[in-house]
Amino acid sequence: xxxxxxxxxxxxxxERLAVAGGGYExxxxxxxxxxxxxxxxxPEPDRQQPHEDDEVYVVLEGRGTLEVEGExxxxxxxxxxxxxxxxxxxxxxxxxxxxxxxxEKAQIKEQP
Numbered sequence: 001x002x003x004x005x006x007x008x009x010x011x012x013x014x015e016r017l018a019v020a021g022g023g024y025e026x027x028x029x030x031x032x033x034x035x036x037x038x039x040x041x042x043p044e045p046d047r048q049q050p051h052e053d054d055e056v057y058v059v060l061e062g063r064g065t066l067e068v069e070g071e072x073x074x075x076x077x078x079x080x081x082x083x084x085x086x087x088x089x090x091x092x093x094x095x096x097x098x099x100x101x102x103x104e105k106a107q108i109k110e111q112p
Contacts, residue, residue, distance in 0.1 A: 033104065062076075
């Protein structure tokens with residue numbers, strides 16, 4: 001049986017990804033929620049594709065521009081941005097950027 005609560009090591013994941021030159025690491029996953037740490041280091045481009053779930057990006061470190069279907073959102077540490085499911089989006093204009101990614105995972109309802 002899994003504990004009803006536990007610590008999620010965001011800083012350690014961010015440090016591992018920074019040493020590796022960037023990437024994405026899931027730090028929590030449950031039926032309705034996924035938390036991940038995403039680290040981008042220039043000049044590596046952000047290659048993500050639209051997602052099936054709504055998501056929120058919380059800037060942990062650095063600054064960058066999130067382009068969401070042509071709209072530019074300039075973000076810095078302490079800010080967050082919402083991106084609706086299916087929207088084209090990617091980060092641009094960053095040197096080093098670390099974000100906490102929060103996905104509300106669509107739950108599949110069982111048929112009676």
